[in-house]
Amino acid sequence: MGFDEFLKEVSFLFGLQWRLFRRKGIKRKVERRIGEIGASNFQNYLQRVRTDPEEQKHLSRILTVTISRFFRDQKVFQTVVDSILPALLKEKDREDLRVWSIGCASGEEPYTLSLLWKEGFEKAWLHIHLSILATDIDESLLERATGGRYKKSSLKEVPEGTLRNFFKPEDGYYVLAQNIKENVELKRHDILHEEPFSEMDIVFCRNLAFTYFSKTAQIEVLKKIASSLRERGYLVIGKDESLPLTYPTLFIPVFPIERIYQKF
Known part of the structure; x- marks a missing residue:
């Protein structure tokens, strides 16, 4: 499984629009996370995400950028x-x-x-x-x-x-x-x-x-x-x-x- 296919699958899982993501930055973060938890590849990590609510939360933080300031706009x-x-x-x-x-x-x-x-x-x-x-x-x-x-x-x-x-x-x-x-x-x-x-x-x-x-x-x-x-x-x-x-x-x-x- 390549990264684009992985991204499509998790976007569907979370109800997100996969085409909006900046792939290079997210790919680096996902690969880093795969290494941290010892998953072997995107397919293996996807299986983990599907069955682990805590990992779903972690991946959601990676996918949705949080930029917040007081009095923004x-x-x-x-x-x-x-x-x-x-x-x-x-x-x-x-x-x-x-x-x-x-x-x-x-x-x-x-x-x-x-x-x-x-x-x-x-x-x-x-x-x-x-x-x-x-x-x-x-x-x-x-x-x-x-x-x-x-x-x-x-x-x-x-x-x-x-x-x-x-x-x-x-x-x-x-x-x-x-x-x-x-x-x-x-x-x-x-x-x-x-x-x-x-x-x-x-x-x-x-x-x-x-x-x-x-x-x-x-x-x-x-x-x-x-x-x-x-x-x-x-x-x-x-x-x-x-x-x-x-x-x-x-x-x-x-x-x-x-x-x-x-x-x-």
């Missing part, structure tokens, strides 16, 4: 602050605000949302309880998010005042303040193979499902997201992503440049 967060949150908060009888960050990696995205709430909304909306659910399939990334320790490279887009007020330099890292972490619940979850959560006002699903997943898997994920959102809730995807063609039956684009959609 600032215009998206600015739109959330200027338009989305005010619209939601104006709704009559609202007592809570529920956000789901899918594929949260090391926590930069959900913690960015918590920072924005703390700085711009919390004092004026004391009666509103903000709840941010942050999920990922990779438990090692969730452990990192729990620790809340970040290198400077993850913080280059954080405003200076925010960095000063909510991060503490410590041993070459920056440690996030506990009062920012308190709004965020971290949980392992596989959006493709598990049932979605419910009663969400905003779902962030950026640079994951609509980049790596097959079209069939994308449609399944989109249906799950729609079912998880409250009436007229919002979906935010990555700036270079697009929804599968079935989306007009579920969502309308409200801020198309920022890739923000609303359930209807």
Whole structure:
């Protein structure tokens, strides 16, 4: 079995689009992993992956690139602050605000949302309880998010005042303040193979499902997201992503440049 055939097989297994992968880099990583566990070739390693859930997790980390920073794509967060949150908060009888960050990696995205709430909304909306659910399939990334320790490279887009007020330099890292972490619940979850959560006002699903997943898997994920959102809730995807063609039956684009959609 050659590498391309191996890649097609595991992509089908994980519901991914194999043509998108940068083969040379991934091939090196897979070959390194084959050597680490003593598998003899791609065929042998594929058999291991099919029967070993832990190895499936390891290979999934190799295949899906994780690039995460605080305030990544600032215009998206600015739109959330200027338009989305005010619209939601104006709704009559609202007592809570529920956000789901899918594929949260090391926590930069959900913690960015918590920072924005703390700085711009919390004092004026004391009666509103903000709840941010942050999920990922990779438990090692969730452990990192729990620790809340970040290198400077993850913080280059954080405003200076925010960095000063909510991060503490410590041993070459920056440690996030506990009062920012308190709004965020971290949980392992596989959006493709598990049932979605419910009663969400905003779902962030950026640079994951609509980049790596097959079209069939994308449609399944989109249906799950729609079912998880409250009436007229919002979906935010990555700036270079697009929804599968079935989306007009579920969502309308409200801020198309920022890739923000609303359930209807």
